[in-house]
Amino acid sequence: MKRRILVGGALAVTAGLALAGCSDASPDKADKAAKAADKPELKVAGAFMPEPVMDTMASGFFTVTNKGGADKLTSVTSGIAKKVTLHSTKGNAMKEQKSFDVPANGELDFARGANHLMFEELKQKPKQGDKVAVTLHFEKSDPIDVEIPVKAATYNPKPGKHTSH
Structure with a gap:
């Protein structure tokens, strides 16, 4: 039973980390937004x-x-x-x-x-x-x-x- 809880917890943490890496706020998009804000008009x-x-x-x-x-x-x-x-x-x-x-x-x-x-x-x-x-x-x-x-x-x-x- 303890082993199932540990495996389940490990899977939950791994899934959370994988989802965090797939967010829309990628460094490329953030860099482009920052550069656009710095561009003179x-x-x-x-x-x-x-x-x-x-x-x-x-x-x-x-x-x-x-x-x-x-x-x-x-x-x-x-x-x-x-x-x-x-x-x-x-x-x-x-x-x-x-x-x-x-x-x-x-x-x-x-x-x-x-x-x-x-x-x-x-x-x-x-x-x-x-x-x-x-x-x-x-x-x-x-x-x-x-x-x-x-x-x-x-x-x-x-x-x-x-x-x-």
């Missing part, structure tokens, strides 16, 4: 370039909204300028940056008096009503092409008034 809105007053330089502004995992804006390219650089402004000091973090489930904002693009050595001076093509390059995400409309030199949108691009 980027959208660019509110892009504009004030009509430049100089023939050689211009600035650009926009907001990158991220509904996924963190990413990093690493560079910007445009056919209108020999060089496009990333800048931050703190107080009255403008400083070139190598990259900007795009926080998970957050925003990276480029606005007057803050983070911005500098288009240097313009090949042509854009005029109000033109659109300037740029490509945003990220650490994880595919590049995003944006058409930046050229606005009046004094244009400054109200916060939260971004339009999608």
